[in-house]
Amino acid sequence: MRPGAGVLRAVVGNKKALAGAIMLAIFVIAAIVPQLFTTIHNPNQQFAQMLPPGSGHLLGTNAFGQDIWTQLVYGTRQSLFVCVMVGVLASVVSIIIGVSAAYLGGLGEDLLSLLTDVFLVIPALPLIIVIAAYAGGGKMPVLIGVLVITGWSYGARQLRAQAMSLRNRDFLESARVRGERASYVIVFEILPTMVSLIAANFLGIALYALLTEAGLQFIGLGNSSANSWGTMLHWAQTNEALQTGQQWWVIAPGLAIGLLGASFALLNYAFDEIGNPALRPVRRRKVRR
Structure with a gap:
């Protein structure tokens, strides 16, 4: 069997996972080549302020005269980049600490398990806000670092439990x-x-990073000049978008965050099937008469 054939079969064979994969593919294309989705190539280009949705501006313009649809499309790149980077880095930390703790045993296992437990019980949101505020949350490396520090422990606990069940198997x-x-x-x-468990852990961390990054941007702890969905929500709230008839300035990035998060959650169904054969749908064979 070719590498990845099982994953592809699980995605294609599960309607929910397939829908999630299609949605994620659209976001990836928008992040790589946003020019395919909008004829305006500068998200900060200014037009007349607060124009209603129409043929020239699909979702209208905001209080700064910027095209909302263009900002939404170009904001996909940073939001998706943060998701992927945090997911990869936090997954690597989870693997190193969780699997190593289970396999090594002894004092090393005790110390790594204690470290995992400490990060599990620390309130994540206050820690994120404090670190982002004092370390300069507007800088991309700082933002990614904060999310990695606060996002690896749950996956490490899951991977440790799985690795412990394998520790005494014959092949090891x-x-x-x-x-x-x-x-x-x-x-x-x-x-x-x-x-399959590592992939599911990656998707969970990516979803966590998406929501947390948007939340930090929304409350003003990110880079307010960056093009991202969280920044759109921040400026929409600051300019009272809902009260001044600029609903799409709020609805569009909120809907995009929800759809990207849903794509991660739906893809998880495929990896659940790979990890647990009992969840795979039973395909009945047609009986010839």
Whole structure:
């Protein structure tokens, strides 16, 4: 079987996962080539203020005279970039700490488990706000770092539990008997059996990063000059968009955040099927008479 064939089959065979994959693909295309979705190539270009939706401006213009649809399309890149980067980095930290703690055992397991428990019980939102406020949340590396620090622990606990169930399996015992190093066993023996859980963990962290990044931008702890959905919500709230008839300035980024988050959640159905065969739909064979 080709690598990734099982994932592709699970996505195509599940209507919810397929819908999520299609939605995510649209957002990825918009992030890479936003010119395909709008004829205005500068999201900060100014027109007449507060124009209603029409042929020239699909969602109208805001209080600054900026085209709302163009801002929405160009804001996809930063929002999706933050999701992917935080998802990848936090997943790597989760794998290193969670799987290592389960396989190594002894004092190393106790220390890594204690570290995971500490981050699990720390209130995430106040910690995020404090770090972002004092470390300069408007800087992209700081924002990503804050989300990674606060987003890895739950996945590490899940991966540790799964790795502990594999720790005494025969194929791992044979690898140890062959004299393989711990790093080899973890990377080439344990992780390939946990691909579906790692992918599900990535999607969960990406969803967390999407919502939290938008929330930080909304309350003014991000870069207010950046093009992102959270920044659109921030300026819409600041300029009382709902009270002044600029509803699409609020609805559009909120709907985009919801749809991207839904695509992550729907894709999770495919990885649930891979990890748990009992969830796979039963396909009945037609009986020939």
